Amino acid sequence: MHLTSLILTQFKNYEFQRLTLSPRLNCFVGANGAGKTNLLEAVYYLCMGKSYNSSPDQYAVRHGDDGSRLEGLFGFDAEDAKSEKDRIVIKIQKRKRKIIERNGTAYERLTEHVGRYPVVIIVPDDSRLVLEGSEIRRRLLDNSLSQTDPVYLSHLVAYNKLLANRNALLKELDGRKDTTGLLDIYDQQMQAPVAYILEKRQAFIGPFTELLTEAYAAISGERESVAITYKSQLHDTPWLELMAERREKDRVLQRTTAGIHRDDLVFTQDGHPLRRVASQGQLKSFVLSLKLAQYRLLERGTRRPPILLLDDIFDKLDRDRVRQLLELVLSSAFGQVFITDTDPERVTALIDGKDATDWKRFLVAEGKIEQEEDSTAV
Secondary structure, three states: OEEEEEEEEEEOOEEEEEEEOOOOEEEEEOOOOOOHHHHHHHHHHHHHOOOOOOOOHHHHEOOOOOEEEEEEEEEOOOOOOOOOOEEEEEEEEOOOOOEEEEOOEEOOOHHHOOOOOOEEEEOHHHHHHHHOOHHHHHHHHHHHHHHHOHHHHHHHHHHHHHHHHHHHHHHHHOOOOOOOOHHHHHHHHHHHHHHHHHHHHHHHHHHHHHHHHHHHHHHHOOOOOEEEEEEOHHHOOOHHHHHHHHHHHHHHHOOOOOOHHHOEEEEEEOOEEHHHHOOHHHHHHHHHHHHHHHHHHHHHHHOOOOEEEEOOOOOOOOHHHHHHHHHHHOOOOOOOEEEEEOOOOHHHHHHOOOOOOOEEEEEEEOOEEEEOOOEOOO
């Protein structure tokens, strides 16, 4: 599976652009602020139906315009069970509901789209996965599982909606006790989504850790061991019992203080907290390995290679790590890859001698894109 063409209309800093893409490697090069990352975000939008950093859809609309449109044509490899191409169109208008169409028919729910075109993005601030709070790590869990399991995504949407309703009720009560019984009803309704999400997250960790350690060894060559532990309040206390224990605290604080929305991943290196003992190089290798492990799990779960988006990796990694990463992603084991860079010649120099059978380079400047002639093995 790969994206064969991309059309942007009033998206971010682009008025209109039409690109024909390589099924293997696409390089967007240009100065900072030219719009390279916006192209990766357009690809991510087409795959997931939303921004990779969860920013509101209105920010995808070009400044001064009322709406934007994205169109992508997905082709499928010969060995793929699906032979026809899929045309995905996303229409965003300010103050209106976003529309996502597949082959001319609009989806009723975003959950029908997620996972159809698996995607993984690696961005410069991925170190936040280790250094910042638990929310970003849960997002990694949910992004991975949602793309491979539509039931998981449905339960996650249901849980988050019920959680929002529960929190709204707690604020409305303003510290008073609930005499309506609504909190009990919400707790009962949340039990099924909680059970499913907890089970799937627990099952995720073993295979993910195995793939992580393989990727880490390939990228870093280091001998230290890395591991992941899944931490949840529900490991020790069943859901309804946990809610009963926290009821008084929730009432005082006016929010739900326990649940799967508080789960976390604990990263370790040789048995110690990774954020405390890892060098800068080890940290960079680890976060890259997280995303490559995610790639492999998505490939297993969807039975097709995800699209891989690499944003500005050259300026954030040393040359050896970039070389090791490119050796991995340019191998036949990976599918379509998109890379951004500020140096027009650096990609060519690093690819030189590698088995890159087909690649294209696009020059990006102030919202304009110049598509160069097709490149062959270099």
